[in-house]
Amino acid sequence: MTTKIIHFMVNGRLEHAEFRADCSAADVKDLFRAAAEAGPNHILKMYNRDGSVVNISPRLKSNSKETYYRLEVVASNLHSVAMTPQLNNMEERLHLLESKVLEEVGKTPDIMCELQSHMESFKRKLESVEHLSWIGLFKDDGEQQLSKCSPKPQKPQLSVQEERQQVRRKFINMSSLQVTEEVREHLKTPIFDNWQWEEAEMLVLLQVMYVDLDFLTAFHIELQVLQNFLFEVYCHYNNIPFHNFQHCFCVTQMMYGLIWLTDLRSKLGRIDLFVMLTSALCHDLDHPGYNNVYQINAQTDLALRYNDISPLENHHCAVAFGILFKPECNILKNLTADQYKHIRAGMIKCILATDMARHNEILNKFKSIQSVFDFTNKEHKEVLMKIMVKVSDISNEARPMAVAEPWLDCLLQEFFNQSDTEKLKGLPVTPFMDRDKVSKPSSQTSFIRFVLLPLFSELTKLFPCLEQHLLEPVRRALEYYTDLEKASRGEVVSAKP
Ligand SMILES: Nc1nc2c(ncn2[C@@H]2O[C@@H]3COP(=O)(O)O[C@H]3[C@H]2O)c(=O)[nH]1
Numbered sequence: 001m002t003t004k005i006i007h008f009m010v011n012g013r014l015e016h017a018e019f020r021a022d023c024s025a026a027d028v029k030d031l032f033r034a035a036a037e038a039g040p041n042h043i044l045k046m047y048n049r050d051g052s053v054v055n056i057s058p059r060l061k062s063n064s065k066e067t068y069y070r071l072e073v074v075a076s077n078l079h080s081v082a083m084t085p086q087l088n089n090m091e092e093r094l095h096l097l098e099s100k101v102l103e104e105v106g107k108t109p110d111i112m113c114e115l116q117s118h119m120e121s122f123k124r125k126l127e128s129v130e131h132l133s134w135i136g137l138f139k140d141d142g143e144q145q146l147s148k149c150s151p152k153p154q155k156p157q158l159s160v161q162e163e164r165q166q167v168r169r170k171f172i173n174m175s176s177l178q179v180t181e182e183v184r185e186h187l188k189t190p191i192f193d194n195w196q197w198e199e200a201e202m203l204v205l206l207q208v209m210y211v212d213l214d215f216l217t218a219f220h221i222e223l224q225v226l227q228n229f230l231f232e233v234y235c236h237y238n239n240i241p242f243h244n245f246q247h248c249f250c251v252t253q254m255m256y257g258l259i260w261l262t263d264l265r266s267k268l269g270r271i272d273l274f275v276m277l278t279s280a281l282c283h284d285l286d287h288p289g290y291n292n293v294y295q296i297n298a299q300t301d302l303a304l305r306y307n308d309i310s311p312l313e314n315h316h317c318a319v320a321f322g323i324l325f326k327p328e329c330n331i332l333k334n335l336t337a338d339q340y341k342h343i344r345a346g347m348i349k350c351i352l353a354t355d356m357a358r359h360n361e362i363l364n365k366f367k368s369i370q371s372v373f374d375f376t377n378k379e380h381k382e383v384l385m386k387i388m389v390k391v392s393d394i395s396n397e398a399r400p401m402a403v404a405e406p407w408l409d410c411l412l413q414e415f416f417n418q419s420d421t422e423k424l425k426g427l428p429v430t431p432f433m434d435r436d437k438v439s440k441p442s443s444q445t446s447f448i449r450f451v452l453l454p455l456f457s458e459l460t461k462l463f464p465c466l467e468q469h470l471l472e473p474v475r476r477a478l479e480y481y482t483d484l485e486k487a488s489r490g491e492v493v494s495a496k497p
């Protein structure tokens with residue numbers, strides 16, 4: 001059996017460790033833990049020279065002094081079994097102390113209440129740290145556990161590139177003709193469940209939307225070019241908790257559903273429907289997972305490039321036209337110059353309208369034309385198109401609870417990640433993203449009351465059928481989260497008939 005010799009830099013020292021290739025994963029970890037002077041509840045990370053993470057396991061590749069790895073203690077493992085008993089123990093001691101003080105003094109001193117509240121808040125934080133896993137801070141070592149109890153050879157980890165190519169192959173091999181009538185009909189409604197579809201399938205469904213709205217014939221789009229375009233769009237969404245390709249799919253699907261439900265095909269030109277659907281598809285391209293406020297406060301490249309004016313939305317739109325600029329992806333290439341100009345101007349307006357900092361401005365404009373709305377008026381149409389993209393963008397709560405609730409978890413994960421980073425960097429902390437200030441119910445009750453209902457009600461005035469498809473589910477969600485909020489405050493929740 002071969003012996004591995006691993007050279008690594010830890011705490012500024014160049015060290016080496018030696019172990020047999022058949023020793024256990026736990027032994028290897030202990031070896032490096034000792035070298036890093038880390039306890040059992042610390043998480044170690046090993047990096048190779050190009051900065052990528054390498055798994056600390058018996059399969060670690062031998063290296064030389066020149067090609068040493070870098071070993072770092074990145075965090076306390078808050079899931080560690082050692083942590084919970086310690087906390088529980090502390091909590092018990094606190095309770096004991098409290099009852100003693102209560103006996104002697106007759107009341108719980110303020111300092112004690114403060115301590116208890118700190119303890120509660122710390123426990124809550126511990127329970128919600130999984131969000132850090134997506135940035136690679138917490139490394140799942142399930143892989144090693146699996147290889148211990150399973151005789152199957154380990155599946156090599158696919159690189160992002162390989163994974164995308166697999167999605168591409170699957171997408172191209174699946175014909176949109178295979179999508180049944182039933183699914184096609186379902187796709188036209190807000191009850192469509194995105195969680196049941198994998199990425200390649202979502203690409204096929206997006207293709208179906210373009211085909212079924214007759215965009216291919218109307219704008220002379222070759223199927224292969226559409227597929228290249230959709231695939232590039234998929235590649236330009238980041239693997240982040242909320243603003244990812246699944247979100248892009250949901251927003252586009254909601255836009256598609258709204259077009260059918262409101263019979264917009266009979267009210268607007270096909271070119272405007274194309275603008276709306278393509279804007280929905282592109283509206284969050286290359287979202288980094290940190291919002292405009294962060295971009296501006298952290299003075300990121302995007303904020304500098306766009307002078308603090310809707311940096312993200314400007315970027316999403318620029319990325320969209322960057323994709324369209326590639327001839328093999330250019331679904332606009334067979335259009336006349338006027339059509340191209342119309343689509344480009346329309347998409348820019350719709351994508352920039354998704355900046356929530358402009359929410360009131362756009363909603364107020366829509367309200368002011370509501371009573372005299374005219375589908376042949378250019379200005380009215382433009383406002384409606386912006387409203388439709390905005391509604392689709394924030395429409396998760398109009399979906400069935402089983403579809404909507406996981407989206408809220410994803411959103412809060414991204415929010416909390418931002419506020420954690422803001423705290424770490426000493427930047428102003430965005431209050432609605434602060435894990436110490438918001439909860440699922442509190443976040444949703446205000447968002448539904450102050451953002452969703454006013455916006456959806458306004459659109460429902462123009463299209464009464466949306467009462468059933470948008471307003472009713474959102475009202476139900478408000479009731480659900482209001483009850484949860486009351487329950488969390490210890491109030492009695494009245495039973496619903
Ligand atoms: N609290 C809450 N905010 C939402 C929800 N859906 C969308 N948003 C917010 O609305 C914003 C729309 O634009 P962004 O994508 O920048 O970020 C989104 C979130 O901040 C939701 O269901 N709940």
Ligand SMILES: [Zn+2]
Pocket residue numbers: 247251283284393
């Ligand atoms: Zn969005």
